[in-house]
Amino acid sequence: MSEPQPANDWTGAENDEQWDLCAYVTDNSPKGQRAIENLRRACEEHLAGRYQIEIVDVLKNPRRAVADQILAAPTVVRRLPAPIRKLVGDLSDSDRLLIGLQLRSSGSQHDDC
Amino acid sequence: MDSTVLTSLTDGAVGPSLEKARTGIPGLDQITGGGLPQGRVTLVAGSAGAGKTLLGLNFLVAGAREYGEPGVLMTFEESADKVAINVRSLGFDLDELVRTGQLVVLAFQVDPSEIIAAGDFDFEPIFAILADAIEQVGAKRVVLDTIEVIFGAFGDDAIVRSELIRLVRWLDDRGVTVILTGERGNGDNNSLTRHGIEEYVTDCVIVLDHRVSAEISTRRLRVVKYRGSAHGTNEYPFLISAHGFSVLPITSVALDYGASEERISTGIARLDHMLGGGMFRGSTLMVSGTAGTGKTSLGAHVVNAACQRGEQALMVLLEESPEQVLRNMRSIGLDLRPWVEAGLLRIWAARPAAYGLESHLAVLAQLIEEEPPSVTVLDGIASLSNGIPGTEVNTEVTSIVARKIDLFKSRGITSVVTSLGQGEDVSTVSVSSMVDTWLLLRNTEANGERNRLLFVLKSRGTAHSNQVREFVLTDHGVELADVYIGAAGVLAGSARVTQQAAERDEERRLAEELARRRRKLHRSIIEREAHLVAVQDQLEAERTEIDRIGLREGHQVADTEADRSEMAARRWADAAPHNGETL
Numbered sequence A: 001m002s003e004p005q006p007a008n009d010w011t012g013a014e015n016d017e018q019w020d021l022c023a024y025v026t027d028n029s030p031k032g033q034r035a036i037e038n039l040r041r042a043c044e045e046h047l048a049g050r051y052q053i054e055i056v057d058v059l060k061n062p063r064r065a066v067a068d069q070i071l072a073a074p075t076v077v078r079r080l081p082a083p084i085r086k087l088v089g090d091l092s093d094s095d096r097l098l099i100g101l102q103l104r105s106s107g108s109q110h111d112d113c
Numbered sequence B: 001m002d003s004t005v006l007t008s009l010t011d012g013a014v015g016p017s018l019e020k021a022r023t024g025i026p027g028l029d030q031i032t033g034g035g036l037p038q039g040r041v042t043l044v045a046g047s048a049g050a051g052k053t054l055l056g057l058n059f060l061v062a063g064a065r066e067y068g069e070p071g072v073l074m075t076f077e078e079s080a081d082k083v084a085i086n087v088r089s090l091g092f093d094l095d096e097l098v099r100t101g102q103l104v105v106l107a108f109q110v111d112p113s114e115i116i117a118a119g120d121f122d123f124e125p126i127f128a129i130l131a132d133a134i135e136q137v138g139a140k141r142v143v144l145d146t147i148e149v150i151f152g153a154f155g156d157d158a159i160v161r162s163e164l165i166r167l168v169r170w171l172d173d174r175g176v177t178v179i180l181t182g183e184r185g186n187g188d189n190n191s192l193t194r195h196g197i198e199e200y201v202t203d204c205v206i207v208l209d210h211r212v213s214a215e216i217s218t219r220r221l222r223v224v225k226y227r228g229s230a231h232g233t234n235e236y237p238f239l240i241s242a243h244g245f246s247v248l249p250i251t252s253v254a255l256d257y258g259a260s261e262e263r264i265s266t267g268i269a270r271l272d273h274m275l276g277g278g279m280f281r282g283s284t285l286m287v288s289g290t291a292g293t294g295k296t297s298l299g300a301h302v303v304n305a306a307c308q309r310g311e312q313a314l315m316v317l318l319e320e321s322p323e324q325v326l327r328n329m330r331s332i333g334l335d336l337r338p339w340v341e342a343g344l345l346r347i348w349a350a351r352p353a354a355y356g357l358e359s360h361l362a363v364l365a366q367l368i369e370e371e372p373p374s375v376t377v378l379d380g381i382a383s384l385s386n387g388i389p390g391t392e393v394n395t396e397v398t399s400i401v402a403r404k405i406d407l408f409k410s411r412g413i414t415s416v417v418t419s420l421g422q423g424e425d426v427s428t429v430s431v432s433s434m435v436d437t438w439l440l441l442r443n444t445e446a447n448g449e450r451n452r453l454l455f456v457l458k459s460r461g462t463a464h465s466n467q468v469r470e471f472v473l474t475d476h477g478v479e480l481a482d483v484y485i486g487a488a489g490v491l492a493g494s495a496r497v498t499q500q501a502a503e504r505d506e507e508r509r510l511a512e513e514l515a516r517r518r519r520k521l522h523r524s525i526i527e528r529e530a531h532l533v534a535v536q537d538q539l540e541a542e543r544t545e546i547d548r549i550g551l552r553e554g555h556q557v558a559d560t561e562a563d564r565s566e567m568a569a570r571r572w573a574d575a576a577p578h579n580g581e582t583l
Helices: A030-047 A062-067 A094-100 A106-112 B002-011 B026-031 B052-066 B080-088 B094-099 B124-137 B157-174 B269-274 B295-308 B322-331 B337-341 B357-370 B381-385 B391-410 B494-571
Strands: A019-025 A051-057 A075-080 A085-088 B041-046 B071-075 B103-107 B115-117 B141-145 B177-183 B204-213 B216-226 B236-241 B244-247 B284-289 B313-317 B345-349 B375-379 B414-420 B437-446 B449-459 B469-474 B477-482 B484-486 B489-491
Touching: A019 A030, A030 A051, A030 A094, A062 B124, A085 A094, A094 B115, B026 B236, B026 B244, B041 B052, B041 B157, B052 B071, B052 B080, B052 B094, B052 B103, B052 B141, B052 B177, B052 B204, B052 B244, B071 B080, B071 B124, B080 B094, B080 B103, B094 B103, B103 B124, B124 B157, B157 B177, B216 B357, B236 B357, B244 B357, B269 B477, B284 B295, B284 B391, B295 B313, B295 B322, B295 B337, B295 B375, B295 B414, B295 B437, B295 B477, B313 B322, B313 B357, B322 B337, B322 B345, B337 B345, B345 B357, B357 B391, B375 B391, B381 B414, B391 B414, B449 B494, B484 B494, B489 B494
Parallel strands: A019 A051, A085 B115, B041 B177, B041 B204, B071 B103, B071 B141, B141 B177, B284 B414, B284 B437, B313 B345, B313 B375, B375 B414
Antiparallel strands: A019 A075, A075 A085, B204 B216, B216 B236, B236 B244, B437 B449, B449 B469, B469 B477, B484 B489
16 A cells, blocks of 8 residues: 655665564464564565564463563564564554554654545 | 361351462461462552552562462563562562572563554463463462553553453463552542452452551551452551561450469569559550659669569660660669660660551561560650641551550550650540559659659559559669658658658657656656655654643643642641642
C-alpha cells in the first residue's frame, strides 16, 4: 500500500547503515508468523540488502527473553541502529510498524493519510 | 478427638481442610490460620511503600530457608541488583539463595516510552519464563511484584486484562503458591487495586495500609478475603524492621491470663509493705504523676530489684536516652550499668515519633519475643501521644498502651508503666482500668519548696495502705517517709523536719515542766511533812503537859490531906467535925 517516498524516507540518506533486528515469537503461533511476515515485507521494501532478522522462539529459549526483557510476544527489537526500539504486536498495522522502526518519521503519517 | 475438634474450630474450613503455605511472618500465619492458601494465588494490595514487596520477599525467603520450598521472584519494579541490595538491610541474602539454587530472581523494567504497540499480542513469554524458572529450582512459591505495570505499557488493556486472568488461572494450575502484588488505587472507586486485578484473584486478598494520622504513622494489614478459611478480619499493625516483616495480631484485650499469688519486691521496702508485701508477679503497676516526681526512679527500682533476683528486665524509655537514665539513676545510688553489662537488663529507647505507634508496639513485641523479660518498665507513655492534644490521638494512644499492657500480661511479665498525669482524674492516657496497681506521685508546694508524696490509688487483690507517704530521693535510692498531718495539711520535706524538731522541743518542754512540778511537789511534801512533825511534836508536848498537870493535881491533894492531918495532930485537934472545918 505504501510506496517508497524518498523525501520522507528516513533511511534514504544513509544507505549503508546496517539494521539488526530481532523477532521474539512463541513457537509457530499465527501472531508470530504474521509478525515475521509483516516485518520481512517492510524490510525488503525499505532496507533491502542491509538488514538481518534474528528469530527467537521464546518457548524454547525463555532465558533469552529474560536477558532481553521480553514480556509480550510477538516483539520485534531494533537493536541497531541505536536507540533500541521495541515493537509489540503482530505488526498488522503497517503505519505503526514503519513509524515504530523509524523507517518513516511520524510526521509523514499526515502525507499518507 | 479433642484435637480434631480444635482444628476444625480454628480452621473453620468447609469441606476438606485447606493446605496452607506458611509465610514465615509469625503474626500473619496466626491470623490466616497457618499461612496463604497453598497452590493458589494471593493478592497483596497496598499503596506505594506499604510493604508489599517485602511481604512477598519474606514469603520467598522463609519458604527457601525454613520450609524447603524454593521460589521465583519476578519483579517489575527494580533491577535484580537493586532488589537484593534493598532487602539485604533487612537480613535477607538473596544472592546466597540464588547461588544455592533456592531462588530465581527475574527482574523486568517496563518502560512504556520504549514500547510501541503494533497489533495483536499475548504474554506467552511471561508464561514461558515462569515455567522455566519454576522448573529450574523446583519452585513452590512465586511472587509477581508488581505485575500491574504491564497495564498501559502495551497499549491494549483489554488484551492485558485477559492475559492476566489467564496467567492467574495458569499459576493456580501449576500448584505453586503465588503472591501477586497490586498498587492501591487512589480513585474514587472502591477497587483495591488500580486496575481491579483483585477480581481475578479469588482465593485470598490482603490489603496493606500505611496511614498517617496526627503525625503518627501506622502500618496495618487486613485480610480482606480468604476463601474457605476463617481468618482474623481486623486491621493488624505490622512493622518493617531489621528482622523483616512482622504482624501483631493483638487488637483486643483478652482476659485470660493467669493470676500469680507470688509477690515480688519493688525494691523499695516500705512500698512493698504498703502494697501488702510487693507486687503480684505478672501484674501491672502504673505510676502517674507530674513532671519530676520520680516516676522513672521508681521504675528503676523495680528493674534493679528484678536484676538483683537474677531475672531478665527490659526498660523501654520513651523520653530519655539509656545513658541519661543510667547517669540519673546512679545519682540516686542505683547503678544499673552492671546489669546491662551482665546482659540482665536491656534498655530500649525510642521516641514513638521515630517509629509510629503501631511500630513501637511491634518493636516492643519483638524485644519481648527475642528474650522474654520477667519485668518490664515502660517509661513515659504520655509522650506516645506526641504532645498532640485531641481525643482521636488519645484514643489511639490508649489503645496502644492497652495492647502493650495486654502483651505484658499475656506473657506473665510484671510491668511498670509510668505516665505523666496531673492527678487521679486527669491522666492523658486513660489506661487506669487496665492496671492492677496505681500509684500516684504528687508534688506539694509549701514553704517555698516542693516535695513528693506517694499515694496508693488502687491495688487489686491487696489490702493496701491508705496512708500518704513522702517519697524521698536519697543518694542511696528511694525512701518512703511518714508524713505529718498538721493544721495546714500534709507536711513534707523541711516542713516535716521542722515539725519533727518542734515535736521534739515540745516533748522536752513537757518533760521539763513535769520534772519541775514533781520537784515542787516533792518540796511541798517535805515541807508539809516537816510541818506535820512539828505539829505532832507540839501535840505531844501538850499531851505531856496535860498529863503532868493531872499528876501534879493528885500530889497536891494528897499533900494537902497530909498536911492537914499533920497540922491537926500538931494542934491536937479533935478528929470530929472532920470536913466541916475550914482553915
